Amino acid sequence: MDRLKNWFKSDSSRGLTLIGLPFGFSLLLLAAPMLLIFFLGFWTQDYLVLDRSFSLDNYIEAWTEPMYRDLMLRSLGISATVTLGTVILAYPMAYFISFHGGNRKALWLFLVTIPFWTSYLLRVFLWKVILGYNGVLNSTLGWLGMIEEPLTFILYNANAVIITLTHAWAPFAILPIYVALEKIDRSYLEAAADLGDGPLKSFLRITLPLSMTGVVGAALIIFIPTIGDYVTPKLVGGKDGLMIANMIQVQFMKANNAPLGASLAVSAMGIVSMISLVFLALNRRWLRKRGS
Amino acid sequence: MTEKLKIDSIKNIVELDGVEKHFGGIAALDGVSAQIREGEFFSLLGPSGCGKTTLLRLIAGFEQPTKGNIAIDGFQMHGVEANERPTNMVFQSYAIFPHLNVEENVGYGLKRLNLGKDETARRVNEMLKLVDLENYNKRPAHALSGGQRQRVALARSLIMKPKVLLLDEPLSSLDKNLREQMQVELRHLQRTVGITFILVTHDQEEALTMSDRIAVMFEGKIVQIASPQELYSRPKSKRVASFIGVMNFIEGQLLKDGGQVTTVDVGILGNVNVNPDQIPIPLNPGPVIISIRPEMLTLLFEDRDSTEYEISGVILESTYYGDMTYYNVQINGLKSPLTISMRNTAGRRVLGDGESARVGWGAESLVILKNSEV
Amino acid sequence: MNSNINTLKFFAYSYLLFLYSPVLLLPIFAFNDSTIISFPLNSFTFKWFAGLTEETYLQESLKNSLFVAISTSILSTCLGILASRASARYKFFGKKSILSFLILPLFLPEIIIGVALLVVLMQLGLPLSLWTVILGHTLVCTPFSIAILNSAFANMDMSLEEASLDLGETRFGTFKRVILPMVLPGLISSLLIAFTISLDEFIIAFFLTGTETTLPVYIWGQLRFPAKLPGVMALGFIMLLLSLVLLSLFEYFRRRMNRILEDQSNVQFDNLFKT
Numbered sequence: 001m002d003r004l005k006n007w008f009k010s011d012s013s014r015g016l017t018l019i020g021l022p023f024g025f026s027l028l029l030l031a032a033p034m035l036l037i038f039f040l041g042f043w044t045q046d047y048l049v050l051d052r053s054f055s056l057d058n059y060i061e062a063w064t065e066p067m068y069r070d071l072m073l074r075s076l077g078i079s080a081t082v083t084l085g086t087v088i089l090a091y092p093m094a095y096f097i098s099f100h101g102g103n104r105k106a107l108w109l110f111l112v113t114i115p116f117w118t119s120y121l122l123r124v125f126l127w128k129v130i131l132g133y134n135g136v137l138n139s140t141l142g143w144l145g146m147i148e149e150p151l152t153f154i155l156y157n158a159n160a161v162i163i164t165l166t167h168a169w170a171p172f173a174i175l176p177i178y179v180a181l182e183k184i185d186r187s188y189l190e191a192a193a194d195l196g197d198g199p200l201k202s203f204l205r206i207t208l209p210l211s212m213t214g215v216v217g218a219a220l221i222i223f224i225p226t227i228g229d230y231v232t233p234k235l236v237g238g239k240d241g242l243m244i245a246n247m248i249q250v251q252f253m254k255a256n257n258a259p260l261g262a263s264l265a266v267s268a269m270g271i272v273s274m275i276s277l278v279f280l281a282l283n284r285r286w287l288r289k290r291g292s
Numbered sequence: 293m294t295e296k297l298k299i300d301s302i303k304n305i306v307e308l309d310g311v312e313k314h315f316g317g318i319a320a321l322d323g324v325s326a327q328i329r330e331g332e333f334f335s336l337l338g339p340s341g342c343g344k345t346t347l348l349r350l351i352a353g354f355e356q357p358t359k360g361n362i363a364i365d366g367f368q369m370h371g372v373e374a375n376e377r378p379t380n381m382v383f384q385s386y387a388i389f390p391h392l393n394v395e396e397n398v399g400y401g402l403k404r405l406n407l408g409k410d411e412t413a414r415r416v417n418e419m420l421k422l423v424d425l426e427n428y429n430k431r432p433a434h435a436l437s438g439g440q441r442q443r444v445a446l447a448r449s450l451i452m453k454p455k456v457l458l459l460d461e462p463l464s465s466l467d468k469n470l471r472e473q474m475q476v477e478l479r480h481l482q483r484t485v486g487i488t489f490i491l492v493t494h495d496q497e498e499a500l501t502m503s504d505r506i507a508v509m510f511e512g513k514i515v516q517i518a519s520p521q522e523l524y525s526r527p528k529s530k531r532v533a534s535f536i537g538v539m540n541f542i543e544g545q546l547l548k549d550g551g552q553v554t555t556v557d558v559g560i561l562g563n564v565n566v567n568p569d570q571i572p573i574p575l576n577p578g579p580v581i582i583s584i585r586p587e588m589l590t591l592l593f594e595d596r597d598s599t600e601y602e603i604s605g606v607i608l609e610s611t612y613y614g615d616m617t618y619y620n621v622q623i624n625g626l627k628s629p630l631t632i633s634m635r636n637t638a639g640r641r642v643l644g645d646g647e648s649a650r651v652g653w654g655a656e657s658l659v660i661l662k663n664s665e666v
Numbered sequence: 667m668n669s670n671i672n673t674l675k676f677f678a679y680s681y682l683l684f685l686y687s688p689v690l691l692l693p694i695f696a697f698n699d700s701t702i703i704s705f706p707l708n709s710f711t712f713k714w715f716a717g718l719t720e721e722t723y724l725q726e727s728l729k730n731s732l733f734v735a736i737s738t739s740i741l742s743t744c745l746g747i748l749a750s751r752a753s754a755r756y757k758f759f760g761k762k763s764i765l766s767f768l769i770l771p772l773f774l775p776e777i778i779i780g781v782a783l784l785v786v787l788m789q790l791g792l793p794l795s796l797w798t799v800i801l802g803h804t805l806v807c808t809p810f811s812i813a814i815l816n817s818a819f820a821n822m823d824m825s826l827e828e829a830s831l832d833l834g835e836t837r838f839g840t841f842k843r844v845i846l847p848m849v850l851p852g853l854i855s856s857l858l859i860a861f862t863i864s865l866d867e868f869i870i871a872f873f874l875t876g877t878e879t880t881l882p883v884y885i886w887g888q889l890r891f892p893a894k895l896p897g898v899m900a901l902g903f904i905m906l907l908l909s910l911v912l913l914s915l916f917e918y919f920r921r922r923m924n925r926i927l928e929d930q931s932n933v934q935f936d937n938l939f940k941t
Contacts, residue, residue, distance in 0.1 A: 011755075016759070019747045030770065118688075126688035128686075136691065170685055374832050
């Protein structure tokens with residue numbers, strides 16, 4: 001009895017009581033739906049009737065049907081390109097803010113985040129205006145005499161999707177990389193310089209490895225969600241730039257084939273999770289190798 | 293007779309009885325028993341990690357003991373929360389509420405007593421006067437210096453008129469001069485208010501200058517409780533002796549345990565007779581540790597200087613401290629050198645390295661301790 | 667060395683231009699007297715703004731969006747308080763896994779969350795309404811609330827609470843008199859961020875909305891009609907100004923929080939990116 005009473009007064013019970021509600025909320029609205037989606041993929045739907053007997057048909061279809069397979073590969077390709085592009089563009093920006101931002105670091109971070117609080121839909125739509133046949137980019141380049149004919153490879157295809165998403169996810173790369181760079185003790189760099197490392201060498205040997213956590217965080221926080229982007233491919237992707245999320249939406253809302261939609265969603269999530277885990281493991285090995 | 297009466301009338305305000313505290317299987321406190329008397333300045337002294345802060349937090353009620361009992365003012369504290377105990381604490385960080393000003397900080401605990409505006413203000417002002425912070429009422433917390441923060445923390449606790457005031461390393465974040473000044477002020481304040489203070493510190497000098505009694509703690513246990521003088525001159529173990537100040541240790545033999553006078557063989561220094569009070573815990577004949585403080589050894593500069601006993605050696609190293617000089621002297625026939633401190637009085641020169649020296653000492657300044665590795 | 671820094675600086679400004687390019691177009695087309703969203707520009711006009719007042723459907727969806735955003739910000743902030751207080755103050759079994767689980771929606775595509783919730787609601791036979799949107803949005807906003815509040819709670823010296831208890835205050839009184847005033851700026855930041863995210867969220871609202879639509883769902887519908895586009899630009903510009911006000915407020919409270927907690931760190935999303 002006494003022990004029980006003590007437990008109720010302990011940190012452990014107080015902590016669990018507090019976190020119970022948010023945890024329960026997430027279990028109910030995140031874990032349960034995810035499980036259901038997982039099971040749904042093994043069921044079949046005939047018009048509006050759901051058949052709950054186990055079947056692998058949906059997964060077989062999702063993985064063998066060339067249309068779905070191409071869509072999946074394209075989505076992965078777009079996601080990976082966007083991730084790489086965003087991180088490569090964001091790194092120098094974060095580096096600039098962290099190392100040369102002076103006392104204006106907060107202002108720079110503020111400036112970098114502002115554009116992303118405008119309506120996401122409108123931002124994507126405005127990219128359509130920029131990249132279009134008579135768009136801002138083509139008119140400007142034409143006016144400057146740099147092109148004869150308007151560029152057409154930048155709208156209604158995968159390129160447009162990549163440009164738009166690279167823009168949309170920028171702060172999610174800049175912020176974590178900045179945080180990681182900020183945490184680097186500047187005396188390490190002085191020590192490296194003192195020991196004879198030039199700027200490039202000390203960047204490669206100190207700054208880059210120590211900021212890798214930020215880069216990895218940025219990569220994951222971009223790579224996983226972009227695979228499920230629906231708005232961008234729909235608005236600027238045209239026929240050749242559609243992604244798996246568009247197909248998932250079609251299966252759920254239009255084709256009335258929720259189980260196939262679910263199997264596509266689970267497959268997509270499974271693949272990106274696997275890639276992320278491999279990526280994490282490779283990164284860890286790379287860091288350890290450098291460390292030794 | 294009068295002495296006896298006095299002892300009887302002393303009341304124990306805090307009684308610790310076999311207190312144990314385990315954190316995940318590791319014992320932070322391993323059976324602590326002690327009585328702290330009403331109105332005394334009591335210090336818990338020990339190196340970091342010895343459990344002294346844990347003990348203070350158990351008394352305050354922030355943690356519950358795993359085993360054993362704590363009584364304050366005659367009441368068992370088992371299951372009594374911190375807000376219901378007649379104790380108040382001055383935290384190491386002072387824990388001044390950053391969103392409140394001085395007067396709101398000091399009056400924080402009074403709010404629940406519903407004293408009314410005027411009475412609260414009167415008590416707050418009285419306390420601010422006591423800690424020398426008059427007219428600081430509206431000063432915001434972030435505009436206070438380290439010393440002022442400490443005074444606010446003291447006032448905030450003392451205004452609650454606690455039975456016991458607990459102080460967790462209150463001086464450790466102050467610089468040296470301010471620390472020494474605050475030692476005197478804190479001692480004076482304690483005399484003025486007459487409240488029992490329990491101070492946790494790792495600084496032996498701080499404990500010696502401020503306390504009525506000191507409990508020395510090592511590894512979750514109290515190893516000695518004594519007055520500063522007794523602790524310094526009659527430490528009960530080699531470890532206590534070397535934790536409090538500097539002590540020279542010489543291996544020797546206890547020859548005869550003979551009632552009033554005991555003879556010890558101080559190696560090559562010959563046989564010496566000592567009084568029973570120089571042996572803090574009873575020892576059997578056999579190997580012992582003979583200890584002597586650096587200031588109890590004297591360098592004999594003049595031919596006519598003489599002491600009870602005399603030995604000779606060579607100065608290995610001298611370190612000059614302004615008022616004092618510390619010498620490392622290799623004594624002929626002793627394994628390790630002795631440390632000797634000499635006051636730099638007028639006309640006395642500082643001996644250089646390599647000079648030969650005569651060292652004088654007296655039998656009454658030896659303390660005979662058990663021969664143990666620690 | 668200096669030329670390196672200049673190159674870097676040039677890159678930073680160019681990148682900033684890239685980041686701002688769509689946003690800069692918004693006011694241009696909002697004030698342009700032409701139904702076609704392209705260059706060259708026509709004369710200056712306010713008529714698209716005036717036209718917004720006649721769109722009853724827009725006002726309806728704006729009202730819905732405000733209701734959803736306010737409810738979401740309150741709910742996610744409450745959940746955030748509970749979770750970050752637990753994480754900052756207490757040790758308990760499975761703490762790390764539970765917290766990662768709560769942050770998980772941040773790493774999930776919104777379409778997955780939308781679809782999954784939709785399926786559950788359909789299976790349970792629950793009708794879609796603004797409340798289902800609120801639940802979805804709360805799930806997505808809670809990680810942000812946790813991140814902001816975590817830094818507020820974690821930077822608080824634990825001895826402040828102990829000092830309050832020690833001075834005779836109860837646990838509830840301590841929460842009211844010490845903890846709450848100290849995390850208040852963080853709390854307001856969390857409300858503002860969750861509000862802003864919810865107001866702009868499209869996918870989940872698209873999947874979970876019933877007959878009443880939110881503002882982004884309304885805009886999505888409008889994007890198909892070229893004649894409506896200038897009006898949408900005007901609306902977007904108003905929303906941009908509103909976000910700017912909210913974000914400035916957010917920045918103000920974040921700085922105040924840092925000042926109170928005597929913490930100089932610039933970024934409140936620290937906790938999110940400790941991978």
